[in-house]
Amino acid sequence: MSVASSVLVPYATYLRVYEPLAAFPEPERGHWARYARRADPRTAQDELRRSLADLLPTPPVPVPVHESGDAFVADVDGVVVVCPWRTRMRGWLALEELTEAGTVPRPVLDAMVPPVVREQVAADHERWRERNPDARPWIRTAVWQVPVRWFALFADEERAYVPGEPERGTVTVLRYRTPMVQARRRLARALRTLREAIGEGPLTEGLVDVGRWLEEFHPRALVELDYGGLVHALSAERLAADRSAADVAEAVAALRDGDGDGASEAYGRLAERWREVRNLQFSN
Numbered sequence: 001m002s003v004a005s006s007v008l009v010p011y012a013t014y015l016r017v018y019e020p021l022a023a024f025p026e027p028e029r030g031h032w033a034r035y036a037r038r039a040d041p042r043t044a045q046d047e048l049r050r051s052l053a054d055l056l057p058t059p060p061v062p063v064p065v066h067e068s069g070d071a072f073v074a075d076v077d078g079v080v081v082v083c084p085w086r087t088r089m090r091g092w093l094a095l096e097e098l099t100e101a102g103t104v105p106r107p108v109l110d111a112m113v114p115p116v117v118r119e120q121v122a123a124d125h126e127r128w129r130e131r132n133p134d135a136r137p138w139i140r141t142a143v144w145q146v147p148v149r150w151f152a153l154f155a156d157e158e159r160a161y162v163p164g165e166p167e168r169g170t171v172t173v174l175r176y177r178t179p180m181v182q183a184r185r186r187l188a189r190a191l192r193t194l195r196e197a198i199g200e201g202p203l204t205e206g207l208v209d210v211g212r213w214l215e216e217f218h219p220r221a222l223v224e225l226d227y228g229g230l231v232h233a234l235s236a237e238r239l240a241a242d243r244s245a246a247d248v249a250e251a252v253a254a255l256r257d258g259d260g261d262g263a264s265e266a267y268g269r270l271a272e273r274w275r276e277v278r279n280l281q282f283s284n
Contacts (some may be wrong), residue, residue: 010229011281015140015150015210017180018074018081023218032082036073062113063091063121074177074222081222083138090137092125136216144281145274148248149206150225152190153183153214156246163236174227174239180214183223187211190252197255197263233280244270 021029021036068087073080098104099118113121129135142150154176164172178186191207214223231239247270254262 011144011233013142013146013228013230014224014226015142016072016083016224016226017138017214017217018072018076018083018222018224019138019218020079020081020220023221024082031069032071032084033080035069035071036080036082062095062117063124064088074224076179076222079220083224085139086137089135090139090141092121092128093137094141095121096125136213138217140213144230144278146225146227146230146244147206148270148274149203149210151245151248151270152207152252153186153210153223154178154225154245155182155186155249156243159243159245161239163239164231172231172236172239174231174242176225176245178223180217180219180221180223184211184214187214190248193252193256230277234277242273244273247273 021033024032064087066088068085070085070087072083072085074083075081095113095118099109104112155178158176158178160173160175160177162170162173164170187207187210191204191211194201194204194207227239234242247266251263251266251270254260254266
């Protein structure tokens with residue numbers, strides 16, 4: 001979970017991996033099997049509310065003291081798959097990224113999370129990493145955007161858009177889901193096309209990073225891109241018209257066919273759409 005998103009804005013998007021129970025060793029497998037039978041599935045808003053509550057004390061608690069035992073649960077053709085929150089691990093990673101990125105002025109960062117708190121959190125993280133050198137999060141988070149590289153994993157037909165109905169207590173959902181094998185295949189194709197067409201650069205580096213992360217998971221896992229809280233910042237018309245995965249696929253296909261103009265047109269639509277979204281964070 002992003003510390004920045006918890007403190008400043010709730011408009012976060014998520015890339016998640018759900019793994020089958022067989023991917024987990026005992027006793028964790030048993031825990032998730034029992035958890036999946038619960039009648040009250042958790043949502044991203046549940047995690048966000050819990051994180052915001054941790055930031056109210058003085059000093060704040062930017063990273064939970066104990067690891068979360070919660071997860072997102074899905075059913076894929078009768079197979080239960082789970083995506084552990086691992087909120088504590090993600091909190092450490094997010095605070096580390098926030099501190100090193102320099103995107104928040106130091107006085108603001110010190111007011112949000114005092115230096116003495118950050119030092120204690122960093123020390124706790126270092127001790128934990130020594131005991132868990134191979135640990136990795138099941139969830140990646142971005143704020144006020146969906147990174148372009150995430151869309152390369154999905155096809156337009158895997159898009160699910162369900163407008164919310166406030167009078168019925170339902171929320172708007174925009175997400176993509178695909179089997180891990182498809183996500184890896186699409187990423188490999190996109191990476192090969194980009195390297196052949198434009199060479200190494202930020203786009204290929206981003207795909208390599210995502211690819212290495214995906215390789216850590218079970219081959220029968222499910223990959224999900226969730227617009228999360230960002231749906232609350234965009235109009236229904238805008239969400240309905242958003243076909244970003246299709247634009248990425250079109251741009252990659254055009255590059256593969258040697259159609260530079262077609263690739264530029266598709267990528268231009270995508271870039272302009274997300275530039276407008278990112279600009280919303282500066283709206284009054």
